[in-house]
Amino acid sequence: MKKKWADYIVEALEELGGSASYNEIYEKIAEIRRGNLTPQWKASVRQIIESHSSDSHNFRGIDLFYSVEGIGSGVWGLRNYVGHGIGETPKAQDINISNNTQILVYRILRDTKIARWVKSIYEHRCQICSYVITLPDGTGYAEAHHIKPLGNPHLGPDVKSNLLCLCPTHHAELDYGVIQINLSKLNIDKRHHIDDRYIAYHNRKIYKSRS
Numbered sequence: 001m002k003k004k005w006a007d008y009i010v011e012a013l014e015e016l017g018g019s020a021s022y023n024e025i026y027e028k029i030a031e032i033r034r035g036n037l038t039p040q041w042k043a044s045v046r047q048i049i050e051s052h053s054s055d056s057h058n059f060r061g062i063d064l065f066y067s068v069e070g071i072g073s074g075v076w077g078l079r080n081y082v083g084h085g086i087g088e089t090p091k092a093q094d095i096n097i098s099n100n101t102q103i104l105v106y107r108i109l110r111d112t113k114i115a116r117w118v119k120s121i122y123e124h125r126c127q128i129c130s131y132v133i134t135l136p137d138g139t140g141y142a143e144a145h146h147i148k149p150l151g152n153p154h155l156g157p158d159v160k161s162n163l164l165c166l167c168p169t170h171h172a173e174l175d176y177g178v179i180q181i182n183l184s185k186l187n188i189d190k191r192h193h194i195d196d197r198y199i200a201y202h203n204r205k206i207y208k209s210r211s
Ligand SMILES: [Zn+2]
Pocket: 126, 127, 128, 129, 130, 131, 166, 167, 168, 169, 170
C-alpha cells in the first residue's frame, strides 16, 4: 500500500520520540524519503498535520496529532504515541485516514508528565482494586487511563481530572467498556480532583451493558 503524507509524519514523530518541531519533522521526513520530494512538500506536511489535529481550525476529522505548546509554536506531538520501554503495551488497530489508506494507531498509553504524575501520587496502586505490580527491580508498574478517551470520536482532554492510575486489567476493562466507574468506590488522593463529567461520559458512552 502506497504511503501517504500522514504515514510519513507519524513515522517521523515516532522516530523523534513522540513530538517535534516542524523543522525536525521536515528533516526526519527528508531522511526517510531520501530526497524523493515534491517542491511543495513542506506545505503538504503542514496541511496534513493541521487537518489531522483537533487542536487546529483546519481539522477534518481524524485526530492524529496534537499541538504540544499551543498552535503557533510549531511543535507537534503524535496523539497516540507509545514510546519504547516499560509502561507501554501497544495494541495495534487499523483506522482509515483517507479513502484508501490505513495507518496504525495504538491503545493510548502515553507516558506524559501528567501520566507519570498520576502514577506517582498513587505509588502505582490501582484506584479500583488497590493492586500494585512490583517489578523485579522493586519499582511499581501502573498505567494511566484517560476516562474520556483522547482522539476521535471522544476528544477527551489530556488533563489530570480526566486521568486514573490503574492496573493493566482495570485499564483494559475500562478501555473496552466492560465495567462502569463508581466514583464513590475509587481510591482518590486529596491532591487529585476527578471531574465527574468524565465519569458520566464513561458510564454513558464507553460502558456497554451485556446483551
Ligand atoms: Zn485494578
